Amino acid sequence: MSRLIVISNRVTAPKGSTSGAQGGLAVAMAAALRDRGGLWFGWSGEQTDHFNGHINFQRNQGVTTATVDLEEQDVQEYYDGYANRTLWPLFHYRIDLAEYEREFAGGYQRTNQRFADTVRPLIEPDDLVWIQDYHMFPLGAELRQRGCRNKIGFFLHIPWPPRRLLGTLPNARELVETLFAYDLIGFHTAEWLDSFRDFAIQDMGATVDEHGVARLGDRSVQLIACPIGIDAAEFAEMSKGVPARLAYRRMRESATGRDMIVGVDRLDYSKGLEERFLGYERFLIEHPEERKEVFLLQVAPPSRVSVESYQRIRTSLEQISGRINGEYADVDWVPIRYVNQGYPRDQLAGIYRAAKIGLVTPLRDGMNLVAKEYVAAQDPADPGVLVLSRFAGAAEQMLEALLVNPYSAEEVSDAIWQALRMPRDERVRRWEALMAGVQSQDVTWWASEFLGALERVEVKEGAA
Structure with a gap:
């Protein structure tokens, strides 16, 4: 069984099933990592005066975590800015609250590049890489540019907005193009998947076949609806x-x-x-x-x-x-x-x-x-x-x-x-x-469904 590399914006070290800090994603990721081995990489939630790529490794209750600190500017532009003042309101249909600032978009891209630079040496050739949520849309493409040929899956934990709403995002097409670097994209519902497919077809000229494979130029990605559960x-x-x-x-x-x-x-x-x-x-x-x-x-x-x-x-x-x-x-x-x-x-x-x-x-x-x-x-x-x-x-x-x-x-x-x-x-x-x-559709089912689908996809030629 391949090792699993989970990458998410925040990493919460397991502290027991009763911990108030553990949300649904934390519980799900910890369970999958205990089953397969590997590590969970992401932001520590702490800030540093100068980003140097230093990784803090810890092991708690059978789960290895690897975290990095971010600079204050990264937090302001990537997290508070583009993730939570641009993408979050837009993807929840609140375009009245969405803020479009070039500094936010630049900080979002820069921070994802820093994540890619830092995590790439930790990924072994046979690892499955599973990237989580809207904070890290371009991370798969950044890893491909750094020579990562592994199977990489992405799961979106928030809604995907209708194409007309997404079209209000500056450079929406460029953002969606980066998602074609993944081998598999998962959504909670068929509705969110359909919204992604509509934008890809209508606004980007992509095709989607009867098996849910989206193709854009020489790139393709499998799309699935796979609702998360609880334990x-x-x-x-x-x-x-x-x-x-x-x-x-x-x-x-x-x-x-x-x-x-x-x-x-x-x-x-x-x-x-x-x-x-x-x-x-x-x-x-x-x-x-x-x-x-x-x-x-x-x-x-x-x-x-x-x-x-x-x-x-x-x-x-x-x-x-x-x-x-x-x-x-x-x-x-x-x-x-x-x-x-x-x-x-x-x-x-x-x-x-x-x-x-x-x-x-x-x-x-x-x-x-x-x-x-x-x-x-x-x-x-x-x-x-x-x-x-x-x-x-x-x-x-x-x-x-x-x-x-x-x-x-x-x-x-x-x-x-x-x-x-x-x-x-x-x-x-x-x-x-x-x-x-x-x-029947608990957190173990969810992780098994997604990772099973990721293992079944064919490796892309020239993915890197």
């Missing part, structure tokens, strides 16, 4: 552990007999938190008899605090939640508990299990693993109900959830009402179907 068995077991049980009991006691609705999201405009609060408010208006029978717990740890649009969303949410609480609260009840901090996964499992409703309503999301974690944490005999945005990638798989348009306060309100009134037998039936999908 369902681990998370279900975690929900029964001591930290989860303590969190569950804490939430039940604090609820004082009320039904809890839970939302857990990184503080980001793509998550639809403002619209979620307004949909919940519509529920309170339309069902005043329920006002002291239910509450919304929204966990929203801050992220990308140096980016102005993220500062604005935090201010807006504080204002909306404060207004709703001020207008509807009573001396013994607050409608929204809004918490700006994260919790370890084992505690979150208990919080999910205590919630009658999981409210997952992003405006646009590549996948959304919170939806799957909520399902995995439920009590099979008395499960809660998942309310899910139809614009999350997870909606393609999770059809038994209550699917809503997150822009519609009425739909969100109606779904909350339906979920609260849903009979137990229907809740069990829906949960069983959802859980079957979460278990």
